[in-house]
Amino acid sequence: GNSVTQMEGPVTLSEEAFLTINCTYTATGYPSLFWYVQYPGEGLQLLLKATKADDKGSNKGFEATYRKETTSFHLEKGSVQVSDSAVYFCALNYGGSQGNLIFGKGTKLSVKP
Amino acid sequence: NAGVTQTPKFQVLKTGQSMTLQCAQDMNHEYMSWYRQDPGMGLRLIHYSVGAGITDQGEVPNGYNVSRSTTEDFPLRLLSAAPSQTSVYFCASSYAPGVNEKLFFGSGTQLSVL
Numbered sequence: 001g002n003s004v005t006q007m008e009g010p011v012t013l014s015e016e017a018f019l020t021i022n023c024t025y026t027a028t029g030y031p032s033l034f035w036y037v038q039y040p041g042e043g044l045q046l047l048l049k050a051t052k053a054d055d056k057g058s059n060k061g062f063e064a065t066y067r068k069e070t071t072s073f074h075l076e077k078g079s080v081q082v083s084d085s086a087v088y089f090c091a092l093n094y095g096g097s098q099g100n101l102i103f104g105k106g107t108k109l110s111v112k113p
Numbered sequence: 114n115a116g117v118t119q120t121p122k123f124q125v126l127k128t129g130q131s132m133t134l135q136c137a138q139d140m141n142h143e144y145m146s147w148y149r150q151d152p153g154m155g156l157r158l159i160h161y162s163v164g165a166g167i168t169d170q171g172e173v174p175n176g177y178n179v180s181r182s183t184t185e186d187f188p189l190r191l192l193s194a195a196p197s198q199t200s201v202y203f204c205a206s207s208y209a210p211g212v213n214e215k216l217f218f219g220s221g222t223q224l225s226v227l
Contacts (some may be wrong), residue, residue, distance in 0.1 A: 044218045100161060100210075
């Protein structure tokens with residue numbers, strides 16, 4: 001079946017450190033891939049997306065590349081800030097008329113000054 | 114812009130009680146859905162709707178009912194609350210169902226069932 005696996009957290013980094021959060025997926029067909037972010041006390045917000053192989057999604061300094069050969073969509077940022085502290089969710093949309101998302105378990109990121 | 118509004122923000126129930134979690138959106142979105150978020154489990158889809166009068170089950174529908182009488186509202190009903198339904202519930206919507214549609218989330222309802 002369709003599933004998303006992302007690295008276990010929590011991840012703790014110092015400000016200006018490099019961030020990688022790994023995400024791999026299992027899916028039939030060609031899903032669209034997403035990263036959502038959840039700041040404390042809030043709902044999820046779309047961070048970036050990629051809809052086909054080799055696409056790179058980017059937003060707010062975050063990037064992720066849709067790698068079909070490795071079924072991965074790793075999230076990266078070159079220099080994290082304290083304000084990036086949040087829970088990050090990788091997700092895939094397995095298509096069909098419903099357009100429902102399957103989410104990974106989430107990775108909590110804490111950035112220390 | 115109100116976006117997706119969920120009420121209440123917090124709720125405590127006793128086992129066996131019933132209640133309705135409210136969700137309303139003011140963006141004229143066709144697609145609406147309910148997720149529950151549990152520690153170490155991520156978000157799991159409970160029910161969804163692709164338009165007024167149309168609902169369907171997600172991954173974990175047992176113990177929950179939904180209806181969609183208007184485009185704006187998508188309430189989630191717990192018929193007889195159980196401790197296993199203690200969770201944070203999120204309502205989400207998008208303009209239309211589809212693979213590339215961005216979901217807009219409400220701020221959540223934290224439910225405890227004693």
